[in-house]
Amino acid sequence: xxxxxxxxxxxxxxxxxxxxxxxxxxxxxxxxxxxxxxxxxxxxxxxxxxxxxxxxxxxxxxxxxxxxxxxxxxxxxxxxxxxxxxxxxxxxxxxxxxxxxxxxxxxxxxxxxxxxxxxxxxxxxxxxxxxxxxxxxxxxxxxxxxxxxxxxxxxxxxxxxxxxxxxxxxxxxxxxxxxxxxxxxxxxxxxxxxxxxxxxxxxxxxxxxxxxxxxxxxxxxxxxxxxxxxxxxxxxxxxxxxxxxxxxxxxxxxxxxxxxxxxxxxxxxxxxxxxxxxxxxxxxxxxxxxxxxxxxxxxxxxxxxxxxxxxxxxxxxxxxxxxxxxxxxxxxxxxxxxxxxxxxxxxxxxxxxxxxxxxxxxxxxxxxxxxxxxxxxxxxxxxxxxxxxxxxxxxxxxxxxxxxxxxxxxxxxxxxxxxxxxxxxxxxxxxxxxxxxxxxxxxxxxxxxxxxxxxxxxxxxxxxxxxxxx
Amino acid sequence: xxxxxxxxxxxxxxxxxxxxxxxxxxxxxxxxxxxxxxxxxxxxxxxxxxxxxxxxxxxxxxxxxxxxxxxxxxxxxxxxxxxxxxxxxxxxxxxxxxxxxxxxxxxxxxxxxxxxxxxxxxxxxxxxxxxxxxxxxxxxxxxxxxxxxxxxxxxxxxxxxxxxxxxxxxxxxxxxxxxxxxxxxxxxxxxxxxxxxxxxxxxxxxxxxxxxxxxxxxxxxxxxxxxxxxxxxxxxxxxxxxxxxxxxxxxxxxxxxxxxxxxxxxxxxxxxxxxxxxxxxxxxxxxxxxxxxxxxxxxxxxxxxxxxxxxxxxxxxxxxxxxxxxxxxxxxxxxxxxxxxxxxxxxxxxxxxxxxxxxxxxxxxxxxxxxxxxxxxxxxxxxxxxxxxxxxxxxxxxxxxxxxxxxxxx
Numbered sequence: 001x002x003x004x005x006x007x008x009x010x011x012x013x014x015x016x017x018x019x020x021x022x023x024x025x026x027x028x029x030x031x032x033x034x035x036x037x038x039x040x041x042x043x044x045x046x047x048x049x050x051x052x053x054x055x056x057x058x059x060x061x062x063x064x065x066x067x068x069x070x071x072x073x074x075x076x077x078x079x080x081x082x083x084x085x086x087x088x089x090x091x092x093x094x095x096x097x098x099x100x101x102x103x104x105x106x107x108x109x110x111x112x113x114x115x116x117x118x119x120x121x122x123x124x125x126x127x128x129x130x131x132x133x134x135x136x137x138x139x140x141x142x143x144x145x146x147x148x149x150x151x152x153x154x155x156x157x158x159x160x161x162x163x164x165x166x167x168x169x170x171x172x173x174x175x176x177x178x179x180x181x182x183x184x185x186x187x188x189x190x191x192x193x194x195x196x197x198x199x200x201x202x203x204x205x206x207x208x209x210x211x212x213x214x215x216x217x218x219x220x221x222x223x224x225x226x227x228x229x230x231x232x233x234x235x236x237x238x239x240x241x242x243x244x245x246x247x248x249x250x251x252x253x254x255x256x257x258x259x260x261x262x263x264x265x266x267x268x269x270x271x272x273x274x275x276x277x278x279x280x281x282x283x284x285x286x287x288x289x290x291x292x293x294x295x296x297x298x299x300x301x302x303x304x305x306x307x308x309x310x311x312x313x314x315x316x317x318x319x320x321x322x323x324x325x326x327x328x329x330x331x332x333x334x335x336x337x338x339x340x341x342x343x344x345x346x347x348x349x350x351x352x353x354x355x356x357x358x359x360x361x362x363x364x365x366x367x368x369x370x371x372x373x374x375x376x377x378x379x380x381x382x383x384x385x386x387x388x389x390x391x392x393x394x395x396x397x398x399x400x401x402x403x404x405x406x407x408x409x410x411x412x413x414x415x416x417x418x419x420x421x422x423x424x425x426x427x428x429x430x431x432x433x434x435x436x437x438x439x440x441x442x443x444x445x446x447x448x449x450x451x452x453x454x455x456x457x458x459x460x461x462x463x464x465x466x467x468x469x470x
Numbered sequence: 471x472x473x474x475x476x477x478x479x480x481x482x483x484x485x486x487x488x489x490x491x492x493x494x495x496x497x498x499x500x501x502x503x504x505x506x507x508x509x510x511x512x513x514x515x516x517x518x519x520x521x522x523x524x525x526x527x528x529x530x531x532x533x534x535x536x537x538x539x540x541x542x543x544x545x546x547x548x549x550x551x552x553x554x555x556x557x558x559x560x561x562x563x564x565x566x567x568x569x570x571x572x573x574x575x576x577x578x579x580x581x582x583x584x585x586x587x588x589x590x591x592x593x594x595x596x597x598x599x600x601x602x603x604x605x606x607x608x609x610x611x612x613x614x615x616x617x618x619x620x621x622x623x624x625x626x627x628x629x630x631x632x633x634x635x636x637x638x639x640x641x642x643x644x645x646x647x648x649x650x651x652x653x654x655x656x657x658x659x660x661x662x663x664x665x666x667x668x669x670x671x672x673x674x675x676x677x678x679x680x681x682x683x684x685x686x687x688x689x690x691x692x693x694x695x696x697x698x699x700x701x702x703x704x705x706x707x708x709x710x711x712x713x714x715x716x717x718x719x720x721x722x723x724x725x726x727x728x729x730x731x732x733x734x735x736x737x738x739x740x741x742x743x744x745x746x747x748x749x750x751x752x753x754x755x756x757x758x759x760x761x762x763x764x765x766x767x768x769x770x771x772x773x774x775x776x777x778x779x780x781x782x783x784x785x786x787x788x789x790x791x792x793x794x795x796x797x798x799x800x801x802x803x804x805x806x807x808x809x810x811x812x813x814x815x816x817x818x819x820x821x822x823x824x825x826x827x828x829x830x831x832x833x834x835x836x837x838x839x840x841x842x843x844x845x846x847x848x849x850x851x852x853x854x855x856x857x858x859x860x861x862x863x864x865x866x867x868x869x870x871x872x873x874x875x876x877x878x879x880x
Contacts, residue, residue, distance in 0.1 A: 071516065384807035387777065393802035397815055402789040405818035412804045412811040 059172035059182030066176040073300045085184040147192040154190030169252040178278040181250040188218035193228040204233040220251040224259035231262040253281035260288040268297035275301040285311030306335035309343035316345040321445040324357030333363040338374035347378040354385035360392040367404040380410035435465040477531040501578035501588025508582040520765040521736040533620035543607035557594030575657040575685040594625030599634040608637040615644040621651035630664040637667040646675035658686035674702035690716030700727040711740035714748035725754035728870040729762035739768040743776040751782045758794035767799040783813040
């Protein structure tokens with residue numbers, strides 16, 4: 001126990017066989033803090049093309065120049081100098097099972113997560129036995145021409161596609177954390193679906209778990225070509241233990257003419273993590289983009305999946321569920337920018353706060369001039385379970401076209417006494433009754449999840465309710 | 471631009487203000503220092519995001535303060551023990567009371583404009599209704615502005631003691647002016663069990679910039695009803711805040727506006743629930759024409775411990791022309807759990823189906839649209855209990871609707 005994490009990582013890296021090409025950096029030593037040199041090292045370790053190296057360095061300048069956001073959650077405790085910006089995935093398995101917090105291990109047990117998967121989630125092992133499944137699915141995808149790989153490989157294997165789309169929706173200077181991600185990104189998924197191809201199983205990061213998909217600064221790019229369909233599932237409902245204090249991902253999605261993309265996230269970081277993520281999608285003519293976004297864990301989450309409705313008749317939907325318990329601040333929401341005629345958007349947000357937690361909905365619906373006949377509806381409901389907890393709603397509606405019709409509604413309430421009474425008179429305990437009511441409250445979201453996720457999410461809510469009442 | 475450049479907001483002008491009691495002199499000095507030290511409100515902040523006054527030049531001269539017209543509806547206020555007079559006169563007569571309440575709810579240091587107000591204000595209205603006294607008919611102050619390039623600082627201090635009952639109307643009016651500033655503050659204290667109805671009717675002419683801050687505190691079992699009507703000014707920013715400070719209090723905030731030409735309206739509201747068992751409801755409705763722009767941003771705060779709060783906030787915007795622009799941001803910050811809070815906002819055009827229905831009944835399109843807009847405002851007007859105010863608003867809406875739309879303003 002006496003050695004620090006830093007020393008531990010150094011120790012590990014010594015024995016590792018590196019296969020990079022740059023002779024000037026024979027050994028990459030993980031170190032804290034960010035500089036042009038660190039960025040150069042990441043790029044050279046990955047043996048990246050020059051344009052990516054330059055993009056990273058330029059992004060670093062944006063990151064340094066940008067002030068911290070003055071709005072939203074309190075980020076003043078983030079110490080950028082005390083963060084590892086790049087650790088090889090093999091080095092990451094530095095956790096000792098015994099060092100993992102008991103409550104997290106307990107939750108895994110209660111959720112019925114298999115042993116091998118628990119080890120992966122705890123960062124103890126790089127993979128669990130999903131290899132076989134992964135390869136089977138990989139083969140099926142190859143047969144229909146779908147590209148599904150990690151982002152690092154995509155830069156190498158599909159340079160033209162990546163270069164054409166990378167950073168086009170979320171430019172490096174979009175915001176401070178997008179700049180940070182662009183400078184130091186690693187891992188994440190790359191998906192390309194050819195025209196007219198329908199991918200009928202959800203693509204889950206789960207299935208290619210040995211790739212670096214759950215890094216701190218993952219970068220995901222999804223392109224659904226004309227008339228295609230894909231559903232991507234990120235994360236899992238089991239809590240993920242991370243010793244990294246900052247998670248800052250960027251996800252860019254393009255739904256071309258007539259395509260449909262659904263992106264589902266269930267995020268359940270351990271409660272020491274700042275989760276600051278930029279997610280943006282473009283929907284072209286008659287395309288459909290759907291974000292299903294569940295935020296269960298983390299210390300602070302700031303995440304507002306957005307949809308740019310760029311083609312006539314495009315549709316967008318954001319379903320957001322947020323939970324905040326003790327010491328947590330979950331600031332989630334969604335954005336819909338209507339930039340073409342006859343576009344529609346629906347945003348539904350459900351949040352639950354308890355034990356002093358704070359949830360927020362922050363959203364924007366914007367109708368650009370000439371995006372005539374836009375329709376949008378926003379619905380936010382918040383449930384506050386005790387008198388220490390808090391819920392905020394910050395909806396922005398900006399309209400520059402007179403034919404637009406926009407509506408927003410929100411409610412904040414507590415668990416109904418009469419509902420509780422009814423359920424308890426049927427023999428349920430108060431905890432069970434509350435959990436049942438909360439599960440009913442978030443049902444509009446869970447019913448959109450793949451079945452196994454919905455089941456896990458419900459069980460997780462039940463666990464979160466334990467000890468909350470009475 | 472500035473037709474009365476001889477006097478502006480400098481130390482020399484400050485020294486020319488009429489003699490005042492020591493506390494008022496000190497307040498002016500402090501406010502002047504704040505004014506000199508404070509930068510203009512930054513559009514980088516949430517509060518000023520939609521109204522950028524960083525380049526706004528304070529090239530105005532303090533207006534000659536004419537006597538604002540006060541109307542008592544011929545009631546013998548003296549017999550009731552009610553004080554209704556000029557604010558400076560009250561400062562001389564009952565300095566303790568004025569000292570306690572002047573800039574207590576809206577501190578001079580709130581913004582550069584409230585500081586300016588604190589330093590250069592002359593006159594204003596002081597209304598004090600003693601314990602248990604009921605003033606039957608509405609009282610009113612008309613603030614008038616008549617010279618180009620001048621600034622006026624209307625200020626109302628209204629105190630309703632325990633169980634008192636009063637209705638007050640602030641009316642602002644002018645002809646179109648070449649550059650003028652109205653920097654207004656309203657401070658209302660509603661004592662325990664008191665009832666106050668307050669209406670502000672803003673009918674400045676074109677060319678006037680109106681910056682108003684209204685804040686009321688509502689005591690135990692008290693009732694406060696406010697109405698803000700805005701038709702005038704080139705740029706009007708009106709902040710209305712109600713603090714529910716005592717258990718069982720209730721507040722209603724209504725707003726009506728009609729923007730046309732290149733008018734810019736920035737309405738901000740706060741419903742601040744500090745005490746438990748209070749009710750507040752807000753309903754702002756506005757129509758926009760030509761290249762006008764309207765922003766509504768409202769806040770409901772429910773402070774820790776303010777259980778059994780019932781708060782509702784509604785903003786509705788009817789957009790009548792292609793170049794008009796409406797933004798709506800109804801915010802909630804809830805820190806108690808046993809509450810009923812909600813908000814609703816909408817921005818949209820006149821409903822085509824309703825239009826079609828009326829047209830199919832033989833009503834010409836223009837007339838049909840006018841009917842729909844009238845009906846849109848009716849929901850608010852129905853809640854206005856002051857007959858003359860409601861009627862005035864109805865006439866003003868009809869007048870706005872009768873006006874030919876401005877072409878090519880954008």
